Amino acid sequence: xxxxxxxxxxxxxxxxxxxxxxxxxxxxxxxxxxxxxxxxxxxxxxxxxxxxxxxxxxxxxxxxxxxxxxxxxxxxxxxxxxxxxxxxxxxxxxxxxxxxxxxxxxxxxxxxxxxxxxxxxxxxxxxxxxxxxxxxxxxxxxxxxxxxxxxxxxxxxxxxxxxxxxxxxxxxxxxxxxxxxxxxxxxxxxxxxxxxxxxxxxxxxxxxxxxxxxxxxxxxxxxxxxxxxxxxxxxxxxxxxxxxxxxxxxxxxxxxxxxxxxxxxxxxxxxxxxxxxxxxxxxxxxxxxxxxxxxxxxxxxxxxxxxxxxxxxxxxxxxxxxxxxxxxxxxxxxxxxxxxxxxxxxxxxxxxxxxxxxxxxxxxxxxxxxxxxxxxxxxxxx
Numbered sequence: 001x002x003x004x005x006x007x008x009x010x011x012x013x014x015x016x017x018x019x020x021x022x023x024x025x026x027x028x029x030x031x032x033x034x035x036x037x038x039x040x041x042x043x044x045x046x047x048x049x050x051x052x053x054x055x056x057x058x059x060x061x062x063x064x065x066x067x068x069x070x071x072x073x074x075x076x077x078x079x080x081x082x083x084x085x086x087x088x089x090x091x092x093x094x095x096x097x098x099x100x101x102x103x104x105x106x107x108x109x110x111x112x113x114x115x116x117x118x119x120x121x122x123x124x125x126x127x128x129x130x131x132x133x134x135x136x137x138x139x140x141x142x143x144x145x146x147x148x149x150x151x152x153x154x155x156x157x158x159x160x161x162x163x164x165x166x167x168x169x170x171x172x173x174x175x176x177x178x179x180x181x182x183x184x185x186x187x188x189x190x191x192x193x194x195x196x197x198x199x200x201x202x203x204x205x206x207x208x209x210x211x212x213x214x215x216x217x218x219x220x221x222x223x224x225x226x227x228x229x230x231x232x233x234x235x236x237x238x239x240x241x242x243x244x245x246x247x248x249x250x251x252x253x254x255x256x257x258x259x260x261x262x263x264x265x266x267x268x269x270x271x272x273x274x275x276x277x278x279x280x281x282x283x284x285x286x287x288x289x290x291x292x293x294x295x296x297x298x299x300x301x302x303x304x305x306x307x308x309x310x311x312x313x314x315x316x317x318x319x320x321x322x323x324x325x326x327x328x329x330x331x332x333x334x335x336x337x338x339x340x341x342x343x344x345x346x347x348x349x350x351x352x353x354x355x356x357x358x359x360x361x362x363x364x365x366x367x368x369x370x371x372x373x374x375x376x377x378x379x380x381x382x
Contacts, residue, residue, distance in 0.1 A: 103371025
């Protein structure tokens with residue numbers, strides 16, 4: 001995001017935060033009074049997730065967990081012999097076991113890049129989440145507006161078709177998960193292109209033309225559009241699930257984020273979620289101070305992105321530990337989900353395990369140590 005625009009807009013959102021009581025997590029999207037499910041509350045001056053047992057919880061998650069990475073011709077014998085060709089058994093005996101061993105307490109987001117041109121794998125089914133048997137977040141496919149997605153046109157958020165689609169998504173996903181205490185909450189789009197785009201999706205452009213934000217009429221038009229989007233998605237979820245948190249869009253912190261979008265989201269989400277591979281500590285601190293809303297680093301890592309075919313890149317464990325510690329010190333931050341992946345594939349070529357389940361020992365140990373320090377601190381404090 002342009003820092004000048006960010007600073008110039010800070011006063012306006014701070015003023016809104018001071019006057020809107022629902023910014024203290026009693027939003028229309030919230031479930032802070034729910035019993036038996038994750039909620040959000042402030043203790044000792046810090047915002048926390050609260051477990052179904054009423055305990056403060058800082059979500060430490062791993063993203064991108066795809067069983068197909070264990071089904072190449074050279075490693076499928078592991079899949080068949082060790083896990084009996086069953087995703088549920090693999091989730092129990094490999095994923096859950098390793099995540100807990102490495103100090104993670106959450107499955108952040110399971111979908112993984114499958115080809116170098118950014119196609120993601122499927123979501124886990126409800127039965128697979130139950131087999132994992134640990135806290136998780138789930139992404140709802142309301143709109144494929146991700147900054148890496150290159151195939152799908154934008155929805156008309158004012159159309160009847162949009163309402164019907166949101167109702168279907170909520171009925172298909174939320175109705176099934178509504179009583180599951182392990183579900184933390186729902187994400188929407190990953191890095192939605194509200195007012196930016198990437199070369200791969202230049203053909204469709206952003207959801208809203210950023211040049212129109214130069215006028216008050218344009219700003220109002222975006223406010224109305226975003227309000228329609230967040231209200232429709234929120235209401236669809238709440239028709240089928242009144243229990244779980246709404247984590248909303250996962251904004252790209254290093255692109256322009258229009259204040260009108262954030263202002264429209266605030267009444268309808270419990271958390272502001274971000275992806276940030278450059279300066280997450282600074283940006284999340286700024287957004288929390290700017291809005292008063294709890295923040296989540298939903299996807300971040302220090303890795304080499306532009307790899308050659310076949311080249312392996314490791315996940316920097318030292319960087320991870322430094323960022324996790326600093327985020328934990330942010331009184332508005334409720335967690336950090338690492339852009340894993342769990343097991344490397346032939347597309348992105350990075351992961352904490354290789355194709356034969358051998359761990360990246362050096363970085364896994366650094367990540368494990370960092371996670372355990374946070375867990376120990378939480379145990380001592382609460």
